[in-house]
Amino acid sequence: MTRTLQPGVAPIKAEYIISAEPKEFVDDDAAEGATGTHERGGDGDGDERPSKRAKTNRQDRKKNRGANKGRRFTKSTDGGGVQLCFKVANGGACDRGDSCKFSHDIPAYLASKDPDILFPFPDALTAEPPFVRPRERSPNALYESVDASAVCSGFLATGECKQGWKCRFLGAHVRTGEDGTLELVKSDPPGEKDKDAEEERNFVGFPVLKALHGRKYPLPLATAYLKSLEEKDKADAAAARAAKAAAAASSEAAAAQQDVEATTADPPAVPEAAAAVKEEDTTMVDVDAQKDTPDVPMRPQEKRRLNWTGKTYLAPLTTVGNLPFRRLCVSLGADITCGEMGLATSFLQGSREEWSLVRRHPSERTFGVQLCGNKPTSLVTAAEAIARECGPNIDFVDVNCGCPIDLVFQTGAGSALLDAPSKLSKIVIGMSNVLGEIPVTIKLRTGVKDGKNTAHKLMPRLPREFGVGAVTIHGRTRQQRYTKLADWDYIKQCVETLRQATDDENLPTIPIFGGGDCYSYEGYKTSMEQSGVDGIMIGRGALIKPWLFTEIKEQRSWDISSRERLELIRQYCEFGLNHFGSDTTGVNSTRRFLCEALSFQYRYIPVGLLERLPAQLNERPPAYRGRDELETMLASGNVKTWVEISEMFLGKAPEEWVFTPKHKSNAYGSEEGQG
Structure with a gap:
């Protein structure tokens, strides 16, 4: 007997259902909202704010600011209040002397330092409690916080640890000296080839940031x-x-x-x-x-050709699309990656946080940077600065014409550029001129307002006038957000229009990718065949199950086990520690972004629990249990559970540590989350 399910309810097998009541609906529009420097909305979606003209009182405006307004994340430090000087922590000497406000007393620091973390090995993972078998500790005779069993992945990869004494895996790179005290050690560095395979690229130093901030950087x-x-x-x-x-x-x-x-009878001449x-x-x-096009010739130089046909593309994702997550997706089959959306004005102000968005791991085979702005003056100048500082390690620069959030749209940036083709033309042509051989790509939505698709009008101009190297179109309007399914029929129309334009002008064919609702290899294949795109950019599908890229490459639905999922979490933590650092600040940054990732991954419904395939991205499950205790735990939408998972790999979360997920369904470390 076939069960009748309500539309939008995932078809979970009856033996796994706990309650017919569906789980709390997750608002994807709120999930990509803006809360701070790095949470402005990416492709994304959320943080609806009232118009300046809206006649609402102060309480109403506060209520309507969005689910993510005001998220705060504490910065925890260790050392029992002993703040160790950075230079001393790295084994050097401080040149500030007595004027330095930080401590130079290493013994005092080690005596109050939080204990080393024993990061688990893959064979310690299990699907039954406690899920990670604990390792035996070997505390140092002088300081209990230092553990000889600790393993520092950064030290193993490069032969030295950048966090020095502040590393939470300190026991891996200290030894007892002849005078009986501890000293930092360096290992024999790996070969240059191995070292290059681990070290991140596109670091921009303080002198460059200072010159940009002071408007003294030559452009x-x-x-x-x-x-x-x-x-x-x-x-x-x-x-x-x-x-x-x-x-x-x-x-x-x-x-x-x-x-x-x-x-007069006869009109004059x-x-x-x-x-x-x-x-x-x-x-x-x-x-x-001619007003649409500035009469400025492009520089006569050959652009790199982007051969993207058939490749998998991880969408630029604000906050959650950081380097550790991209690195995980690459290990699972992603071919093309793009950094989080960066604001052109913040790059030009020398923002250290913004410039961190261009960092690239060597494993990222094809890597791009996405810029968002509203004027040629900011976007063109930011593009030249990025090209000068990071050019050899960037494969393309993407112009964001898809961000729908009010915070971006009302400034004339993001999807607002769809209604300003003259301005957009000047922006893209100028960026192409200053980027040298680096191609410019463009990410669009179908239009601004529902029922008024306009992207097809831009398609003939993109290869001929704009000179873009690739196009990506998300199958929704700015107004639509995630309220309806992506329009792949319209994407097909845009593909055909673009192809006809290149044929008519005898121009080289450029890749065009589509996007929207891709959550299985079957869906990927169907959308490819239906629309004729060269590939599909994957966003939410990758957030919920990063192994989607493996499914696409191997053309199968992967019934991934709970232990395999836990191993991916372990890998994410390792990648996070390598990127954010292995000191307490880096550990809790990794913890925070892991919880952000888990706030999406808990929505995955295991293949083995479904009555039919493929799974659909817009289907929500009733309350269910997994096939084992770990699978049940990974399906929890409780933020406290996500923190518990982080503690399996990153040690106990500090008492003062606070986390509020983008969905803001619950929180950890606040009164709201303690009940």
């Missing part, structure tokens, strides 16, 4: 381009004024001629001045027709 190409735009705008304005004056003169001449005709005015009036039409 000659952008300056020249923007000057030519300014001159063109002045010329256009002058031509428009002349055309307006000519039109007025023509109108006066016509009126005068009518007066003459009214009093058209005055030479009037003929000149008519000729000028024709010129006015030509000026209007």
Whole structure:
């Protein structure tokens, strides 16, 4: 007997259902909202704010700011209040002497330091409690916080640990010296090839950030381009004024001629001045027709060709699309990755946080940077700075024309650029000029308003006028968000329009990717065949199950076990420690972003629990239990459970540590989350 399910309810086998009541619905629009420097919305979605014109009182405005407004994350430090100087922590000498506000007393620091973390090995994982078998501790005779059983992955990879004495795996790289005290050690460094395979790229130093912040960083190409735009705008304005004056003169001449005709039988010949005015009036039409495109030639240099056909593409994802997550997805089959959306203005202000978004792990085979802005002055200059500092390690720069959140849209950036093709043209052409051989790609939505798709109008201009190297189109409008399924029929229309444009102009074919609702290899294949795209950009599907890339590559539904999922979490933690650092601050940054990742991954419904395949992204499950205790735990939407999972790998969370997920369904470390 076949059960009848309500639309949107996942078909879980009856023996696993605990309650017919569905789990709390997760608002994906809120999940990508803005809360701080790095949570502005990416492709994303959320943080709806009232219009400035909205007639609401102060309480209503506060209520409507969005699910993520005001998230705060504490920064925990160890050492029992002993703040060790960074230079001393790394085995050096502090040049500030007595004026340094940090401690130089290493013994005092070690005496109060939080104990080393014993990171588990893969063979310690199990599907039954306690899920991670504890390792035996071997505390140092001098300091209990230092454990000889600790293993520091950064030390193993490069031969030294950048956190030095502050490392939470300190026992892996200290020894007892001849005087009986502990000292830092370095191992024999691995071969250069092995070291290059581990060290991140695109680090930008303080002198560069300082020069950018002080507006002393040289940007000659952008300056020249923007000057030519300014001159063109002045010329256009002058031509428009002349055309307006000519039109007025023509109108006066016509009126005068009518007066003459009214009093004479034979009309006089058209005055030479009037003929000149008519000729000028024709010129006015030509000026209007050219307003969309600045008359600035592109530099005659060969761009890198992007051969993306058939490759898998991980979407740029704000907050959760950080380097450790991208690295995990690459290990599972992602071919193309793109950094989190970065604000052009913040790059130009020398923001250290913004410049961290361009870091690339060597395992990322094809890597791009995504920029968001609303003017050529910011986007073109930011593109040149990125090219100068990181050019050899960037494969493309993507222009964000898809971000729908009000915070971005109301500034004229993101999806607002879809309604400003003239401005967008100037932006993309200028970026292409300053980026040298690095191609510019563009990410679009179908349009701004529901029922008014406009992306197809841009398609013929993208290869011919804009000169883009690749196009990605998300099958939803800005207004739609995630309320309806992606429109793959319209994506097909855009593909055909783009292909026809390149054929008509005899231009090289450029890759076009689609996006929206891809959650299985069957769905991936169907959407590819239906639309004719060269590939599909994957966002939410990868957040919920990062192994989706493996499923696509191997063309199967992977009934991944709970232990295999726990191993992926272990790998994420290891990648996070390598990226954020192995001191207490780095450990809790890794903990925070792991909890962000788990706030999506708990939504995965194991293949073996479903009555039919493939699973659908928009289906929500009733309350269910897993096939073992770990699978049940991984299905929990309780943030306290996510923190417990983090503690299996990263040690006990500090008492003062606070975490609120993007969905804000519950929280950890606050009164709201303690009940």
